[in-house]
Amino acid sequence: xxxxxxxxxxxxxxxxxxxxxxxxxxxxxxxxxxxxxxxxxxxxxxxxxxxxxxxxxxxxxxxxxxxxxxxxxxxxxxxxxxxxxxxxxxxxxxxxxxxxxxxxxxxxxxxxxxxxxxxxxxxxxxxxxxxxxxxxxxxxxxxxxxxxxxxxxxxxxxxxxxxxxxxxxxxxxxxxxxxxxxxxxxxxxxxxxxxxxxxxxxxxxxxxxxxxxxxxxxxxxxxxxxxxxxxxxxxxxxxxxxxxxxxxxxxxxxxxxxxxxxxxxxxxxxxxxxxxxxxxxxxxxxxxxxxxxxxxxxxxxxxxxxxxxxxxxxxxxxxxxxxxxxxxxxxxxxxxxxxxxxxxxxxxxxxxxxxxxxxxxxxxxxxxxxxxxxxxxxxxxxxxxxxxxxxxxxxxxxxxxxxxxxxxxxxxxxxx
Amino acid sequence: xxxxxxxxxxxxxxxxxxxxxxxxxxxxxxxxxxxxxxxxxxxxxxxxxxxxxxxxxxxxxxxxxxxxxxxxxxxxxxxxxxxxxxxxxxxxxxxxxxxxxxxxxxxxxxxxxxxxxxxxxxxxxxxxxxxxxxxxxxxxxxxxxxxxxxxxxxxxxxxxxxxxxxxxxxxxxxxxxxxxxxxxxxxxxxxxxxxxxxxxxxxxxxxxxxxxxxxxxxxxxxxxxxxxxxxxxxxxxxxxxxxxxxxxxxxxxxxxxxxxxxxxxxxxxxxxxxxxxxxxxxxxxxxxxxxxxxxxxxxxxxxxxxxxxxxxxxxxxxxxxxxxxxxxxxxxxxxxxxxxxxxxxxxxxxxxxxxxxxxxxxxxxxxxxxxxxxxxxxxxxxxxxxxxxxxxxxxxxxxxxxxxxxxxxxxxxxxx
Numbered sequence: 001x002x003x004x005x006x007x008x009x010x011x012x013x014x015x016x017x018x019x020x021x022x023x024x025x026x027x028x029x030x031x032x033x034x035x036x037x038x039x040x041x042x043x044x045x046x047x048x049x050x051x052x053x054x055x056x057x058x059x060x061x062x063x064x065x066x067x068x069x070x071x072x073x074x075x076x077x078x079x080x081x082x083x084x085x086x087x088x089x090x091x092x093x094x095x096x097x098x099x100x101x102x103x104x105x106x107x108x109x110x111x112x113x114x115x116x117x118x119x120x121x122x123x124x125x126x127x128x129x130x131x132x133x134x135x136x137x138x139x140x141x142x143x144x145x146x147x148x149x150x151x152x153x154x155x156x157x158x159x160x161x162x163x164x165x166x167x168x169x170x171x172x173x174x175x176x177x178x179x180x181x182x183x184x185x186x187x188x189x190x191x192x193x194x195x196x197x198x199x200x201x202x203x204x205x206x207x208x209x210x211x212x213x214x215x216x217x218x219x220x221x222x223x224x225x226x227x228x229x230x231x232x233x234x235x236x237x238x239x240x241x242x243x244x245x246x247x248x249x250x251x252x253x254x255x256x257x258x259x260x261x262x263x264x265x266x267x268x269x270x271x272x273x274x275x276x277x278x279x280x281x282x283x284x285x286x287x288x289x290x291x292x293x294x295x296x297x298x299x300x301x302x303x304x305x306x307x308x309x310x311x312x313x314x315x316x317x318x319x320x321x322x323x324x325x326x327x328x329x330x331x332x333x334x335x336x337x338x339x340x341x342x343x344x345x346x347x348x349x350x351x352x353x354x355x356x357x358x359x360x361x362x363x364x365x366x367x368x369x370x371x372x373x374x375x376x377x378x379x380x381x382x383x384x385x386x387x388x389x390x391x392x393x394x395x396x397x398x399x400x401x402x403x404x405x406x407x408x409x410x411x412x413x414x415x416x
Numbered sequence: 417x418x419x420x421x422x423x424x425x426x427x428x429x430x431x432x433x434x435x436x437x438x439x440x441x442x443x444x445x446x447x448x449x450x451x452x453x454x455x456x457x458x459x460x461x462x463x464x465x466x467x468x469x470x471x472x473x474x475x476x477x478x479x480x481x482x483x484x485x486x487x488x489x490x491x492x493x494x495x496x497x498x499x500x501x502x503x504x505x506x507x508x509x510x511x512x513x514x515x516x517x518x519x520x521x522x523x524x525x526x527x528x529x530x531x532x533x534x535x536x537x538x539x540x541x542x543x544x545x546x547x548x549x550x551x552x553x554x555x556x557x558x559x560x561x562x563x564x565x566x567x568x569x570x571x572x573x574x575x576x577x578x579x580x581x582x583x584x585x586x587x588x589x590x591x592x593x594x595x596x597x598x599x600x601x602x603x604x605x606x607x608x609x610x611x612x613x614x615x616x617x618x619x620x621x622x623x624x625x626x627x628x629x630x631x632x633x634x635x636x637x638x639x640x641x642x643x644x645x646x647x648x649x650x651x652x653x654x655x656x657x658x659x660x661x662x663x664x665x666x667x668x669x670x671x672x673x674x675x676x677x678x679x680x681x682x683x684x685x686x687x688x689x690x691x692x693x694x695x696x697x698x699x700x701x702x703x704x705x706x707x708x709x710x711x712x713x714x715x716x717x718x719x720x721x722x723x724x725x726x727x728x729x730x731x732x733x734x735x736x737x738x739x740x741x742x743x744x745x746x747x748x749x750x751x752x753x754x755x756x757x758x759x760x761x762x763x764x765x766x767x768x769x770x771x772x773x774x775x776x777x778x779x780x781x782x783x784x785x786x787x788x789x790x791x792x793x794x795x796x797x798x799x800x801x802x803x804x805x806x807x808x809x810x811x812x813x814x815x816x817x818x819x820x821x822x823x824x825x826x827x828x829x830x831x832x
Binding site: 035144187406 | 450451452468469470473475477478481486488489490506508541542545552556560596599600601602603803806807810814820822823824825826827
C-alpha cells in the first residue's frame with residue numbers, strides 16, 4: 001500500500017520536503033492555514049510599503065500539483081502522535097504514516113496580553129500589511145492633529161527588538177518616512193518624526209561579528225534612529241511604552257520583533273520541548289520516540305545542543321535531509337549519515353545601498369555597497385517565479401531609484 | 417480673503433475638480449474616506465484576480481500636493497448646507513465657501529438585509545478583494561467536501577445584475593475558473609462548476625444597441641454561463657437564492673451587481689432628490705437653492721430629466737464644467753453656457769479577445785477583437801501613473817497570454 005505522508009506547513013521547510021519526496025511513490029498531502037508560500041526574508045518590506053504582498057508570495061496550488069502533492073487548506077488544532085492523526089479546525093481528521101512538522105514559528109509576546117493587543121507584528125503577511133496601513137494611518141492622524149503633543153505621539157515609531165528583522169525594518173521605515181513626509185504631507189514637519197529602536201542586548205544583530213554590529217549601529221544612528229540598548233519593553237497600552245529601565249516612551253506605534261515561539265498548533269503535544277517550545281530531535285531530525293515524525297525548519301532543536309538557527313538555509317537543508325532520509329529508509333537502503341548544518345553565511349540589509357555580510361566558511365565579513373548588491377541579487381534570485389521577480393524589480397526601482405513608495409494603500413483597520 | 421473650497425470625494429469627479437481649480441487662488445481641501453483614487457472601470461478584474469488592487473489605485477497624496485490641494489482622510493457624516501459646514505466622523509467640522517459633492521454611489525441592496533449580509537459586492541476595493549478571496553475559498557471548500565451536493569453548491573457562482581459590471585465580471589469569472597480548476601484543483605471536476613447570471617430585464621447591457629446585447633448574450637452562453645432573464649433575486653441566506661420567478665437556486669456564492677444608490681453620507685440632506693437618492697441640479701450643476709454647492713459625477717441628476725449617465729466620462733465632464741463655472745464666477749467673468757454631456761460612447765469587455773463598442777457620434781457599433789483591442793488600449797492609457805501601467809501590463813500578460821491568474825491569495829475573511 002502507498003505510504004501516506006503528511007507535511008504540515010508550506011514555508012521553506014515544508015515546500016522543500018514536498019520537492020524532495022516528489023516521484024518517490026508516496027501519497028503526499030501538504031497542509032497550510034494559508035493558500036500561499038511566503039518568502040519571509042522580504043516580509044519587512046511589505047510592512048514598509050516597498051513591496052507588494054503578492055510579490056513575495058506564491059500560491060501553493062501553482063506549485064504542488066506539479067510535484068504530485070495534494071493541498072489541504074486549514075488550521076491544525078491537534079496532533080495525535082499515538083494514533084498518527086492530525087485534527088483540523090473544521091473537524092476533519094487526517095491520517096499519516098509519516099509526518100513532517102514544518103509549521104515554523106509565530107511572534108512571541110512572552111505572554112503579555114496588552115502588548116500583543118496594541119503592538120504590531122510583522123511575522124505574517126496579514127501582520128505586515130496591517131502594519132503598513134497603520135504606519136500610513138499614523139501620518140494621517142498626525143496631519144489631522146491640532147495638538148503638538150498628540151502629533152508627536154503619532155509621529156513617534158518604536159521598534160522592539162534589534163535582531164535582523166528589527167534592524168532591517170527600522171532602516172526601511174526611515175526611508176519610507178523620508179519619502180513620504182516631506183513630499184506628501186506638507187502640513188507635517190519632518191523634524192517632528194522620530195524612530196526609536198529598543199533592544200535588550202548591548203549590541204544589535206546577535207550572531208554577527210563585532211565590527212559588523214558596530215557598523216549597523218553607526219548606520220542606524222546616522223539615519224536618525226534613536227537606539228536604546230540593554231532595556232526591554234514591559235508594557236504598552238497603545239500610547240505609552242513602559243521599559244524595564246529608563247523613562248516611559250510616548251508613541252502611538254510599536255512594532256514588535258523581539259521574539260518568536262513555536263507554532264501554537266504544537267502546544268498540545270506532550271513531547272519534551274526545548275527553548276521557545278521547539279521540538280527535540282535526533283540527528284536524523286526525527287522526533288524523540290516517534291521515528292515516523294520528522295521535524296524540520298524553525299521548529300527543530302537538537303538534543304545535544306548543536307546550533308539550529310531559525311533561518312531559511314537551515315529550513316531548506318533540514319528539509320532536504322529529512323526527505324532524503326525517508327526515501328533511503330523506505331527503499332531499505334543503508335541509512336545516510338547524521339544531519340550537519342552547513343552555514344552559508346548571514347546578511348542583513350541596512351536600507352538603501354548598505355548591508356552587512358558574514359560568510360564563515362571563507363572567513364569573510366564586510367559591509368557597504370557590494371554587500372548590498374549581493375543581498376539584492378540573492379534575494380531576487382531566490383524569489384519564486386518570473387512574475388514575482390518582475391514585480392519585485394519594478395517596486396525596487398520605484399524605491400531605490402525614484403525613491404517613491406510603491407504601496408501606500410490604507411485598507412481595513414483604518415479606523416482602529 | 418481666500419475662498420475655501422471643499423471637495424467631497426476623490427474619484428474621477430472629485431479629482432477632476434481639484435485639477436480644474438489648481439492655481440486659481442482657492443484654498444482647496446479634498447476629503448475622502450480612502451487615501452487613494454480608484455480606477456473603478458477595472459475593479460471587476462481585482463475581484464477575479466486578474467489585477468492587483470494596487471495596479472488600479474493611486475494614493476491621493478501622490479497627486480494632490482502638486483495641485484496645491486490639501487487632503488483630509490475621513491468619513492463625512494453630515495453636511496449642513498445652511499451653515500456651510502461638513503461634519504466628520506471623528507468630530508471635526510470643516511467649513512467651506514464652495515462645496516463640490518463628488519461622493520459617488522454605493523451598492524444598492526434595495527433594503528434587503530439578508531442579501532446585503534450574505535452577497536458579495538464589487539463596488540469598492542475592499543469588496544472586490546474580499547470577493548477574490550471568497551471565490552478561492554469556495555474552490556478550497558469544494559475540494560474538501562465529501563458530499564456531492566455540498567460540493568456543487570460551493571462550485572455554483574451566481575451573479576445578480578446583467579449591466580456592464582455583471583457581464584464583465586461573469587466573463588472574467590469563467591476565465592478564472594478555467595485557469596484554476598483544471599490545473600490547480602486536480603481533485604475537482606470542472607464539469608461540476610457552474611456560473612449563472614440573474615438579470616431583471618429581457619436583454620443584457622441596457623443602453624447598448626440590440627445586436628450588441630444579443631452578441632453579449634451569445635458570448636456568455638458560449639462561455640457556459642447560464643442566463644436567467646426577467647427575474648430578480650429576492651432573498652439569499654448564504655446557501656439558497658430565492659428569485660421572484662422560477663425555482664430556488666442552490667449556491668454558496670452570490671455576487672451582487674444589481675443596483676447603485678447615492679452615498680449614504682447624503683441621507684441626512686433634506687434637499688429634493690431624484691431616482692436612487694441622486695441630487696437635483698440646475699444646468700450649471702448647482703444644487704437647487706444652494707448656488708455655492710456643485711454636484712458632480714454619479715450623484716448629479718438634472719431637474720429637467722436630461723440623461724446623466726453614471727459613467728466616468730460624465731463624471732469628468734461634469735467636474736471640468738463645474739470647476740470652470742466657479743472660476744468664471746469668482747473672476748466676475750460672464751457665465752459660461754449650460755452644461756451638456758458629450759457622449760464619447762460606451763464599451764463592455766467580454767473576457768479575452770472580445771468586447772462590444774458603441775460610439776453614437778460616429779454611428780458606430782461593433783464587437784470582436786478590434787473592440788477588445790480598443791478597450792485594452794484605452795483602459796491602459798487612462799490608468800494613472802507609469803508604475804500602475806506596468807503593473808497592469810504585467811498582470812494582463814499573465815492572464816491573456818500565459819493564462820495564469822495573477823492574484824490568488826486568500827486573505828482574512830478566509831474562515832467566514
